[in-house]
Amino acid sequence: MKPRTVSAVRTSIETVTTPPDFRPAHNKLEAVTRISGVTGAPPETLGPGGKERRAALANLADGLGLDLAPNLSKVELGEALGARLGFTWDSACWSAGNTITLTGLNRILEAAERFFPVPGARSPNEHSHGGAEVLTGDNSTQSDLDEARQEVQVAIAESLANLSQHEVAPPDVPMDWEPFKADPPVDLQSDVWMMRIASLQGWLRFRSPLVMTSPESFWDSLLSELDVGADGISAGLLTLEALDHLRIRAEHAVMHADAFVAEVQAADGETAGPSRAWGEAWDEVDELDEQQTAEPLVATTNVWPIYLFSKKAEKGGLNLTPSYQRSDVWPLADRQLLIQSILRGVPLPSVILLKPETPGLPHEVVDGKQRLTSILRFIGQHPVALDKVREADEQFPEDKFDKLFHEDYPKFRKTWKARFGEELTVTREGDYYFPFKLPVSTTGLPENLQPLLGKYYTQIRESVIPIAGGDLRVDELFEDAVEYKIPVIEYQQATQRQIHDVFRLYNKQGKHLNAEEIRNAIYHELGLTRGILVAAGDADDKDPFATIAPFLSDIRSEVDRLGENLKKYGIGTSRYRRTKLLSWMIALLAFDTRDSSGKVRMLSTAGHINALFDRVKRSKSDLLQRESAIRDVTGLVARAVDIHLGELAWHGAFPVGQEPGTPPKKKAWQDLQLVGTVVGVALAVAVHGDAVESHIEDAGEFLEERSASLDWWRPSKTQTATQWKYIARLATDVATALGVDPATADKELERRFGGSGAGALFLLAEGLPAGRVS
Known part of the structure; x- marks a missing residue:
């Protein structure tokens, strides 16, 4: 018999009613497992990226006796099943990449369970989860895993719902969400929750925007932002560890958002100050506020x-x-x-x-x-929890609330829900001070x-x-x-x-130190750390060249001048800001962030600096373990700053991030503009040495004009990926104007410092379109 096409399958079927107890699948794995179960086919797992496999639909078609062409896509198979089983198959049932949505799978599932009543069929929660992870412990069951997953998802949903209620946000947070509630059960991998996460990603302050081209791309990019990667999905489901990373991120987002809103209200609606504080809260915890008591205690x-x-x-x-x-x-x-x-x-x-x-x-x-x-x-x-438990125990002694609370808390939770009809979510447990x-x-x-x-x-x-x-x-x-x-x-x-x-x-x-204070403590054994601290002028010592970094004594005049120049940029010593900027510049010059495939890893600023120090700390043979190399890289940056500040012209509006064409204001340089352009000059100094002077006069007029252009206008967003691209554009434009060959710069930095960031910067710049970086 010749296989039939989709159009040949449209036959009439008997009218049947939807079972009143049909329960939609909460995720794709559950859906394909139940679809396979109605015809007795083996349970199906999900394919790469959490996609449903074609076999689940083909097995159902075989069970219905449909003799279909073997080359039909999954979408075409779904259309054939809809024609045979009498359900609507429309654009809500599939998405890009020939992928069936959870909505489409649930329509197939509902019709299939209606058409094939299976005596003794297992409930959705009883189906095998294939390769999904299990809870730690010998007595854990699949129901324990399902319950744990649901608890974490509800906690995440509650945090996201909290964020969705805010009516004011920092400029970096696009306000394109609608308020919603987090009523259990919650399936974060459903289309609805995926869009909710996407709409609130500004509050979560990821390094890069989440990719929205397909569900698979979305989850891949989210897991990357959570530093979980491909291991964050098992058998098509987000793992408990991945969910927990998202829960932690969402909880901190709520804390920082609430603080932002409170500050805006206190400032009568002014958002500039609260926005800065919100951004700093994501980078580091509150600063140490030194207070002293007035009298002895x-x-x-x-x-x-x-x-x-x-x-x-x-x-x-x-x-x-x-x-x-x-x-x-x-x-x-x-x-x-x-x-x-x-x-x-x-x-x-x-x-x-x-x-x-x-x-x-x-x-x-x-x-x-x-x-x-x-x-x-x-x-x-x-005490608050004990009072509440005692009250419940006295009201319903037969439930033994007090005994369960102290001896079997999981059973206490179930008894509580059965008696009061209240789910003890993470939020509710916090309200009651429960465990x-x-x-x-x-x-x-x-x-x-x-x-x-x-x-x-x-x-x-x-x-x-x-x-x-x-x-x-x-x-x-x-x-x-x-x-x-x-x-x-x-x-x-x-x-x-x-x-x-x-x-x-x-x-x-009791609060954490900031990133620079922690870094200074962790890596203080390194000469590079001590050298940067002294060069930045942040060393709290009468004679740091004698006690902290004596190996810089030979270039003391250059180092002293570097500190004075940083003052001229308007950069103070508060909170080791100078140390951070110098460390960042040196990391951009001496650390290669490209992976084994040649792709640039756009690390956070702190992560980038730490990666350099980790490299140096791991190997005693690292070039930047040598005092001579530390002097070399310090002198390179000091010379670049000399040229940058004294011999090159910049449009007055550029350093402070003003719109091109506006009257310049005398204010301190902003970090991105300074770091990007100084690194560009440093590349030229590394390649040309003293001969760099011959390139400066020719480049001066070009750079002044370039720094007034839209191409160099500071990006409105400060996500990590945007910062990297902006710095790459500035550094490579400056270096190119000063006659730097990318390959030569890469090789020279590698030779002198054991690593080079030049290749990554030029590689990023190649892919940037003309105009403002976004």
Whole structure:
């Protein structure tokens, strides 16, 4: 018999009704598995990029007795099935690349389950998930995995829904979303949620825009932004680790967005300042705010095991919410990280308490509220939670809420939902100060602790871990007098005013250092780090050439002049800004970001600088381990800055990012303009040496004209990819104007510094269209 085409299949069928209990599939894997199941075909997995395989539709067509041409595409097969089973097959059922959408698969599934009632058919959650990952632990089941996935997806959805409610945003955040709610169940891989994530990506402040050409491209680009990559999809589903990375990103986005909106409201709608603060919040945490108390204080120091805090809290001996304390601002990711640190035996900062003047009153928590709240929540001992559980236990004693809460929290959650009809989502657990589970991500966690991941305290109480020089059960660590202790500073006889000052001091000290301060600490052993610190003028020492970087003494005059020139650019020493700029310039010159295939990896600024320092630190034979090479690269940048500032002309509006054609203003240079053009001059100095002077006069008029053009106009967005392209354009334009051959520059930098960024810059510039970088 000759195979029939789609048009030959349009035959009449008997009228049937849709089963009232039909449940749409939540994702493509579930859909193709159920489609295969109705005809008894083996369960199907998804193909590369999470695409449905053609076999799932072909097997269904065979089960219906359709004799179709073997070369029909998936879209044509769907049309044939629609004709046979009587459902609508339209453009909502497929997308670019011959891909069937979840909407299309659900239409096929509904009609197939209606046409083939299968006695004893498994429910969607009972189907095999092929190669999908499983939860850590021997007793984990597929239902555990499904429940864990849904919890993380709901948490992400709640954060995204929160972001969608804002009616004001920084300029970098396009406001093209509609407010929505996060009602469970949630399938983030559905078309609806994909578009919601895309519309809110500005709040998430990714390095590059998400790719919207196809669903596969979208998820690939999202996983790349989350630094998960292809491993973030298993059997067509986002892995728990990938989802957890997105949850953490979304939680921080909510925190920064809320802070931005609050600042805008306080500033009567002005957004410039709040926008800058929002951008800085993504790059680093709040700056250290040095505060000093006005008068001496009486204080004692001690160390307490964790159980003393929980006992005090249980008996009402801790006031976690004094008037000067901020609210519970830590996102779940930070709370989980704290518990992981305790389980690893990492010492915690001091908790600061104020002893009450009146006996019997509770100690006030001056600093450490977020840490103590996290610990008490995790072990189920937060006073607010205990009160709520006691209330429920007294109201419904037959449910044994108090017993379940302390012995089997997962069962407590299910009992709570059955009794009150309320899902204990991550947000709701936070509202009630109920326990939270450990994260599912294994990043940075020792192998012996990985079986604890994704579990609540009641599930790991009896687990044995190595800590404080011995092996302990987890419940001993949190409930007994053990060697692991937390430092406690107890203030006495302090006025309320003094405690306000103390809180401001210690609360700020509890925050992270900025990226440059952390980098200086991590890489301070490297001569390159110390050399940059001294060259930038950021070294806090009377004679840094004698104590910090004596190897720069031979070029002291050049280094001193470099510091003076940086002042002329209007760049101050606050927060190691000069150190960051010099490190960035040297990374652009001496580190090759191209991968093995030749593609440029557009790292974040901090990631780029760290990558250079990591390279140098890994190998004692790295050229930039040599003092002579450090002098060389420092002198190269110092000479480039001399020329850039004194011998080249720039249009007055260019340094400060004004629109071309507007009257120039005298303001400090902005980072992108300065870094890009100085690197371009440095390439010329590296290639020509002293002969660079012969190229300057010829290039001067061209560069002044070029810096007034639209091509050099600063981009409105500051995503990593946009910054890279902008810097590449400036650097290569300047270098080319100064007679630099790309291959020669690449080879020269490699010879002198063990690596070259010139090739990456010229490669990026080749692909840039004329006109403004976007």
